[in-house]
Amino acid sequence: MNENTQQLIAQLRSIVGDAGLVTAAEEQASYVKDWLNKWHGRVAVVVRPADTAQTAEVVRLCHRTHTPIVTQGGNTGMSGGATPDDSGAQVILSTTRMNRIRAVDPINNTMTVDAGVILAHAQDAARAAGRYFPLSLGAEGSCTIGGNLATNAGGIAVLRFGNMRELALGLEVVLPDGRIWNGLRGLRKDNTGYDLRDLFIGSEGSLGVITGAVLKLFSQPHARATAWVGCDSLAQLAELLARTRARCGDRLVAFEMMSAASLALVLQHVTDTRAPLAQPARYNALIELADTEDLGLQAMLEELLGQAMEDVLVNDAMLCTNGTQAAALWKIREGISQAQVRAGKLIKHDIALPISAIAEFVEQAERMIAACELQAEIINFGHLGDGNLHFNVMIPLSSSYEEVQQATLQLNRLVHDLVTEKQGSISAEHGVGQLRRDELRHYKSPLEMELMLRIKQAFDPNLIMNPGKLL
Amino acid sequence: MNENTQQLIAQLRSIVGDAGLVTAAEEQASYVKDWLNKWHGRVAVVVRPADTAQTAEVVRLCHRTHTPIVTQGGNTGMSGGATPDDSGAQVILSTTRMNRIRAVDPINNTMTVDAGVILAHAQDAARAAGRYFPLSLGAEGSCTIGGNLATNAGGIAVLRFGNMRELALGLEVVLPDGRIWNGLRGLRKDNTGYDLRDLFIGSEGSLGVITGAVLKLFSQPHARATAWVGCDSLAQLAELLARTRARCGDRLVAFEMMSAASLALVLQHVTDTRAPLAQPARYNALIELADTEDLGLQAMLEELLGQAMEDVLVNDAMLCTNGTQAAALWKIREGISQAQVRAGKLIKHDIALPISAIAEFVEQAERMIAACELQAEIINFGHLGDGNLHFNVMIPLSSSYEEVQQATLQLNRLVHDLVTEKQGSISAEHGVGQLRRDELRHYKSPLEMELMLRIKQAFDPNLIMNPGKLL
Numbered sequence: 025m026n027e028n029t030q031q032l033i034a035q036l037r038s039i040v041g042d043a044g045l046v047t048a049a050e051e052q053a054s055y056v057k058d059w060l061n062k063w064h065g066r067v068a069v070v071v072r073p074a075d076t077a078q079t080a081e082v083v084r085l086c087h088r089t090h091t092p093i094v095t096q097g098g099n100t101g102m103s104g105g106a107t108p109d110d111s112g113a114q115v116i117l118s119t120t121r122m123n124r125i126r127a128v129d130p131i132n133n134t135m136t137v138d139a140g141v142i143l144a145h146a147q148d149a150a151r152a153a154g155r156y157f158p159l160s161l162g163a164e165g166s167c168t169i170g171g172n173l174a175t176n177a178g179g180i181a182v183l184r185f186g187n188m189r190e191l192a193l194g195l196e197v198v199l200p201d202g203r204i205w206n207g208l209r210g211l212r213k214d215n216t217g218y219d220l221r222d223l224f225i226g227s228e229g230s231l232g233v234i235t236g237a238v239l240k241l242f243s244q245p246h247a248r249a250t251a252w253v254g255c256d257s258l259a260q261l262a263e264l265l266a267r268t269r270a271r272c273g274d275r276l277v278a279f280e281m282m283s284a285a286s287l288a289l290v291l292q293h294v295t296d297t298r299a300p301l302a303q304p305a306r307y308n309a310l311i312e313l314a315d316t317e318d319l320g321l322q323a324m325l326e327e328l329l330g331q332a333m334e335d336v337l338v339n340d341a342m343l344c345t346n347g348t349q350a351a352a353l354w355k356i357r358e359g360i361s362q363a364q365v366r367a368g369k370l371i372k373h374d375i376a377l378p379i380s381a382i383a384e385f386v387e388q389a390e391r392m393i394a395a396c397e398l399q400a401e402i403i404n405f406g407h408l409g410d411g412n413l414h415f416n417v418m419i420p421l422s423s424s425y426e427e428v429q430q431a432t433l434q435l436n437r438l439v440h441d442l443v444t445e446k447q448g449s450i451s452a453e454h455g456v457g458q459l460r461r462d463e464l465r466h467y468k469s470p471l472e473m474e475l476m477l478r479i480k481q482a483f484d485p486n487l488i489m490n491p492g493k494l495l
Numbered sequence: 496m497n498e499n500t501q502q503l504i505a506q507l508r509s510i511v512g513d514a515g516l517v518t519a520a521e522e523q524a525s526y527v528k529d530w531l532n533k534w535h536g537r538v539a540v541v542v543r544p545a546d547t548a549q550t551a552e553v554v555r556l557c558h559r560t561h562t563p564i565v566t567q568g569g570n571t572g573m574s575g576g577a578t579p580d581d582s583g584a585q586v587i588l589s590t591t592r593m594n595r596i597r598a599v600d601p602i603n604n605t606m607t608v609d610a611g612v613i614l615a616h617a618q619d620a621a622r623a624a625g626r627y628f629p630l631s632l633g634a635e636g637s638c639t640i641g642g643n644l645a646t647n648a649g650g651i652a653v654l655r656f657g658n659m660r661e662l663a664l665g666l667e668v669v670l671p672d673g674r675i676w677n678g679l680r681g682l683r684k685d686n687t688g689y690d691l692r693d694l695f696i697g698s699e700g701s702l703g704v705i706t707g708a709v710l711k712l713f714s715q716p717h718a719r720a721t722a723w724v725g726c727d728s729l730a731q732l733a734e735l736l737a738r739t740r741a742r743c744g745d746r747l748v749a750f751e752m753m754s755a756a757s758l759a760l761v762l763q764h765v766t767d768t769r770a771p772l773a774q775p776a777r778y779n780a781l782i783e784l785a786d787t788e789d790l791g792l793q794a795m796l797e798e799l800l801g802q803a804m805e806d807v808l809v810n811d812a813m814l815c816t817n818g819t820q821a822a823a824l825w826k827i828r829e830g831i832s833q834a835q836v837r838a839g840k841l842i843k844h845d846i847a848l849p850i851s852a853i854a855e856f857v858e859q860a861e862r863m864i865a866a867c868e869l870q871a872e873i874i875n876f877g878h879l880g881d882g883n884l885h886f887n888v889m890i891p892l893s894s895s896y897e898e899v900q901q902a903t904l905q906l907n908r909l910v911h912d913l914v915t916e917k918q919g920s921i922s923a924e925h926g927v928g929q930l931r932r933d934e935l936r937h938y939k940s941p942l943e944m945e946l947m948l949r950i951k952q953a954f955d956p957n958l959i960m961n962p963g964k965l966l
Contacts, residue, residue, distance in 0.1 A: 131737050131851035132882070154741065176686050187684060190661060203942055212881040213658060213847040214920035215647050215697055216927060216935055217965060218947045222693035226686055243744040266602050270625065273714040273787035274745035316744035319790040376684040380602040410683040411603070449685035456687060464687055471674055476689045478953040483946070494688060 029068045032089060032115075036071050039081045044121065046070035055116050058107045059100055063458060065108035067094075070116040075138075076196060076204060076235040079117070083233060084202025086115060092488050093117050095229040097140065097171030100163035102374070103457030105175065105228045105493050114491075117233060119170045126236065128153045133241040134193060134210040139170025139234045146239065155241035158185035162358065170234045176226035178453030183409035184277045184314075185242065187453070189225045196236035197224050200484040210238045223479065228455055229490035231483045245277075247318035249325045250350035253332070253341040254305025258383040258408075260337050261307050265379065265408060267337075268311065271328055275321065278312040279409035280357050286405040287356065293366045294359035297352070301340045309408065310357050312350075360405050360414075368401070368418035371432045375443045376452035379411045385446050386415075392438055393417060398431055412452040415439060440467060456494045464494070500539045503560060503586075507542050510552045515592065517541035526587050529578045530571055534929060536579035538565075541587040546609075547667060547675060547706040553588060554704060555673025563959045564588050566700040568611065568642030571634035573845070574928025576646065576699045576964050585962075588704060590641045597707065599624045604712045605664060605681040610641025610705045617710065626712035629656035633829060641705045647697035649924030654880035655748045655785075656713065658924070660696045667707035668695050671955040681709045694950065699926055700961035702954045716748075718789035720796045721821035724803075724812045725776025729854040729879075731808050732778050736850065736879060738808075739782065742799055746792065749783040750880035751828050757876040758827065764837045765830035768823070771813045780879065781828050783821075831876050831885075839872070839889035842903045846914045847923035850882045856917050857886075863909055864888060869902055883923040886910060911938060927965045935965070 037045055046052055047069055057064045068091070073079040086093050092114045096106040108114040119140035126136040130153045137146055143164040150157035159172060161179030171177070173195070177188045185191065194209035207221055224231055255261050258281075265279050282290075284306050291297050300308075313321050325343060332338040344350040364370055377385055386404060393400055399420055406413040417435050419428065440450045444467050451460050465473065473495075480487070480495055508516055517523050518540055528535045539562070544550040557564050563585045567577040579585040590611035597607040601624045608617055614635040621628035630643060632650030642648070644666070648659045656662065665680035678692055695702055726732050729752075736750050753761075755777050762768055771779075784792050796814060803809040815821040835841055848856055857875060864871055870891055877884040888906050890899065911921045915938050922931050936944065944966075951958070951966055 129849065129851050131733050132849040133737070133740065134849070178684050178686075182683060186661075189690070190657075199942075199946075205942055205946070206940070207943070209918060209920070210849045211847045211920050211923075212653060213649050213878075213883045213923040215924060216920055216922045216939065217697075217943070218702075218950050219660070219690075219693045219697055220943065220946055222690040226688075226690055231689075243741050245744075262602050266604075269604065270714050271787060273716075316742060319795075324790075376682045378600065378603040378605070378681045380600050407684075412684045447680060449680070449682050449687055451687045452682075452684040453686060468687065469677070471670075471676055472678070472688070472691065475670075475676070475691055475954070479689050479950070482949040482953045 032091060033069050035085055036069060036082060039085065040071055040073050040078050044072045044074060044078070046072065055096060055099065055118065056108060058104055060102070063104035063107040065110050065114070066112040067108045067114050067116050068112060070118055072118045072121045074121050076198065079233055079235050080198045080202050080204050082117060083198045083200065086488055087201045087486065090486055090488060091115055092491050093233070094490055095119065095174070095233050097168030098142065098163065098166040100167040101171065101175065101457060102454040103459035105455050105457030106171070107458070109492055119168060119235070122235060125149045129210065130155055132210050135239045135241055136208060136210070136236065137169055137239065138236055139168060139173070141169045143167050143169060143172060150241050151244070154244065156244045157239060158242055159188060159191055162361065169237055173225050173234050173237060174227065174229050175455040178407070178410065178412065180278055180280065180407065182407060183279060184274060189222060191240050192221065192225060192237050193240055194238035195221050195224055195234055198233040198235055200232055200486065200489050208236060208238050228457065228494045230480060230494050231489060243316045245314035245316060247315045247321050248350065249313045249321040250344040250353060251311045251325055251329060251341055252300040252353050253309050253311065253329060253338045254301045254303070255307045255309070255338055256305070258307055258386055261309055261408060262379055262383060264309070264332055264337055267332065268328060272313055272324060275313040275315050276409070277314045278310065280310040281406055281408035282308045282357065282360065283402070283404040285401055286360055286403050289363040289367055289403060290356050290359040293363035297356050297359060300342045300353060300356070303340060305339055310353050360403070364403055364416060364418060368421050369423045369428050371417045371419070371435045373415040373439050374452050374454040375415055375439065375448055375450060376410065376412045377443065377446055377448035379408070381446045381448070382408070382411065382413065385442060389415065389439060389442055393435065396434065400431070436463060458493060461494060503562060504540050506556055507540060507553060510556065511542055511544050511549050515543045515545060515549065517543065526567060526570065526589065527579060529575055531573070534575035534578040536581050536585070537583040538579045538585050538587050539583060541589055543589045543592045545592050547669065550588070550704055550706050551669045551673050551675050554669045554671065557586060557959055558672045558957065561957055561959060562586055563962050564704070565961055566590065566645070566704050568639030569613065569634065569637040571638040572642065572646065572928060573925040574930035576926050576928030578929070580963055590639060590706070593706060596620045600681065601626055603681050606710045606712055607679060607681070607707065608640050608710065609707055610639060612640045614638050614640060614643060621712050622715070625715065627715045628710060628712055630659060630662055633832065640708055644696050644705050644708060645698065645700050646926040649878070649881065649883065651749055651751065651878065653878060654750060655745060660693060662711050663692065663696060663708050664711055665709035666692050666695055666705055668703040668705050670703045671957065671960050679707055679709050699928065699965045701951060701965050702960060714787045716785035716787060718786045718792050719821065720784045720792040721815040721824060722782045722796055722800060722812055723771040723824050724780050724782065724800060725772045725774070725810045726778045726780070726808070727776070727810065729778055729857055732780055732879060733850050733854060735780070735803055735808055738803065739799060743784055743795060746784040746786050747880070748785045749781065751781040752877055752879035753779045753828065753831070754873070754875040756872055757831055757874050760834040760838055760874060761827050761830040764834035768827050768830060771824060771827070772811045774811060776810055781824050831874070835874055835887060835889060839892050840894045840899050842888040842890070842906045844886040844910050845923050845925040846886055846910070846919055846921060847881065847883045848914065848917055848919035850879070852917045852919070853879070853882065853884065856913060860886065860910055860913055863913070864906065867905065871902070907934060929964060932965060
């Protein structure tokens with residue numbers, strides 16, 4: 025450790041105390057790599073401020089000393105956005121000690137929280153006040169609200185409630201020079217100038233450190249109806265989605281798609297799962313309706329699916345009659361990630377498309393991938409209601425590192441070219457981070473890259489906020 | 496007309512042709528003043544490009560010649576944001592010839608439109624495709640989608656559907672140097688860098704010219720239930736709102752508030768209106784539920800209000816049994832603007848507050864205004880469900896210009912100080928424009944002003960886009 029680093033640590037200690045520093049290498053281990061064990065780095069130190077004031081002092085010091093900051097929440101990201109580089113010059117600023125629910129206001133339907141609050145705790149706090157915070161995703165037991173904001177997290181309730189962007193009303197942010205922007209507004213309407221809030225949301229730690237947020241709350245759902253359907257084509261599923269929205273309106277909260285291969289993989293690799301339908305279908309969907317009270321939700325879904333079967337839009341359907349059955353269906357949906365890892369090496373794509381373009385996209389992509397002769401299997405699943413596919417390609421577990429790298433380059437180009445042609449997005453909900461930074465540069469228009477760089481320059485002229493990520 | 500102006504007009508003519516220019520003073524008259532006849536200006540010329548390419552050429556020319564541009568849609572704004580200054584040096588860029596519905600995609604639930612499309616036409620196009628575009632406001636027969644975006648318009652459906660910001664997925668913008676940013680994405684998820692879209696939305700023409708947009712569509716409502724309630728206090732109304740949301744969830748689409756004075760004013764000045772309740776109440780609310788189909792909407796509202804009366808939260812209620820009755824209630828709500836103008840001179844406030852702070856705010860503001868001894872009457876109404884009050888103060892019609900100016904300064908300071916103390920907004924939905932520019936500077940933190948100016952500088956370094964507005 026050189027003298028500058030020693031001095032930096034001493035100064036940080038004077039701000040956050042011993043409790044706020046992680047200096048031993050073995051204690052830093054869980055911070056400097058991501059949970060997928062895909063990215064690794066080194067840091068000068070991990071600093072864990074106790075509150076916004078300490079965060080501001082830490083950032084001020086880093087600003088003065090030109091020390092790069094990697095802000096980290098629950099460290100559950102998929103794209104390496106919170107992993108430092110391997111220079112040892114960066115500092116991880118962990119928000120995990122800032123974990124207070126600052127206020128819950130059931131009359132205003134808002135909640136003010138520290139950025140380090142774990143998503144599940146935020147959900148609990150809303151529930152305790154008779155309200156509902158709808159963001160929900162696999163990592164909710166570990167990920168933080170700050171991380172959800174920095175990556176504009178999606179998940180399984182976007183169809184009805186939107187991404188994290190739509191769920192936040194106000195932010196508190198420590199700017200790259202250490203000043204605090206208090207934008208903690210709990211207002212549904214506020215037209216007083218440029219939308220700074222939405223600039224920080226989704227900026228992946230590159231414009232400042234989010235330290236607090238005002239979140240929207242909703243009415244608690246007290247009734248649910250869940251079904252599984254099998255179809256021959258994605259065009260049929262898209263048509264069923266449109267019908268379901270038209271008929272059920274806001275009751276539709278999930279419309280999750282799984283290809284036959286995705287389902288087969290789960291049934292093979294995840295214990296206690298069984299096929300929901302007697303005959304396998306090329307495409308499956310898990311459909312869920314919810315409402316504040318039950319005015320015949322089950323009957324509505326039954327009638328809708330009955331009609332769809334009559335119209336030969338759906339081959340078969342299973343309607344859950346209790347929560348246990350619904351949980352079993354969700355277990356299948358949520359088992360895909362785990363099953364994939366066990367079955368092969370993965371080249372992942374997190375793409376979004378206009379829903380009307382999905383069927384054609386998949387058909388073309390499948391044909392082109394088949395032509396690559398890669399021993400590849402396509403594991404296609406995702407949030408059809410949001411147009412978001414996790415269009416993953418699995419190659420044999422025995423593939424070498426080089427083979428994976430080679431296939432990744434080839435398939436990313438193929439898939440992302442086609443996505444771009446269909447006016448889709450190459451990064452729907454997992455963020456850009458390190459994983460898709462080069463892809464972003466490749467596909468964004470030079471004009472849009474220029475505008476983004478001008479914003480970066482305007483906010484962080486010393487480029488100390490999460491360098492090497494996103495841009 | 497000086498030589499430079501003549502040359503500019505000649506160059507503009509070569510871009511847009513004669514059909515795209517308004518040069519005669521009498522024809523310019525409706526462009527250079529606002530519809531309230533409150534702001535007046537002069538221009539070198541009004542230019543009306545036919546499409547995005549022409550708009551880009553016009554802006555490129557203005558960029559080269561440092562000609563300031565005031566972009567104008569339907570010219571229905573409340574804050575003078577689209578009225579030029581009186582130098583005669585500015586150019587109005589009217590979007591009204593760009594009025595094509597470019598595409599409607601019912602499967603993706605989106606619609607792509609030119610910026611000059613009139614809001615009502617956009618609503619019609621959605622309806623014709625079996626879908627619903629929810630933005631709704633008084634000027635919908637004249638205002639344009641571009642203006643709605645530039646001001647992040649609100650209106651009567653924000654409670655359920657959000658402001659214009661929440662209703663737009665993608666934008667096409669001509670930047671201040673004339674380059675075209677194509678951000679016309681119809682995606683629900685797209686995390687590929689900074690949120691440029693939301694920077695342009697609400698920027699009041701100061702960062703570029705919005706020429707097109709992708710809008711979200713929703714399911715058509717096929718059932719409605721409407722009621723009028725009278726209460727003793729705003730705290731009771733806020734409690735009723737919270738109960739209604741919890742019980743009815745997304746069915747609640749409007750919760751509009753009117754004070755006794757607002758209602759009395761309408762009954763006095765608007766023909767064919769009558770009091771909905773036998774006994775006048777201190778506060779009234781118009782409540783509307785909507786659903787894609789009728790599963791007992793009326794019964795739900797009846798039960799809710801019956802319980803509220805039992806709990807002495809509501810004094811009296813009138814539940815509409817048909818559309819004619821509902822239309823009569825909406826006529827009262829929408830008659831306030833007209834009634835106010837007939838009854839007195841107005842000092843308007845367009846404020847937002849956390850809903851939980853509204854009752855206390857109004858009580859304190861009323862007390863403080865009474866102490867001013869101004870012969871003032873408070874006309875308090877608005878979108879309670881959004882925390883948005885049009886907290887207007889009426890002084891006698893006979894007041895002189897100087898008296899109005901004097902009262903405006905005094906009351907703005909009083910009301911906006913109190914709004915700021917309660918963490919509200921001094922500009923909820925009508926925009927800043929010229930009207931509240933000085934107020935914005937007075938109340939925004941210097942840090943936030945600095946960040947906004949840095950953004951302005953990054954996008955429009957020559958400061959040609961709508962100078963003198965917003966910032």
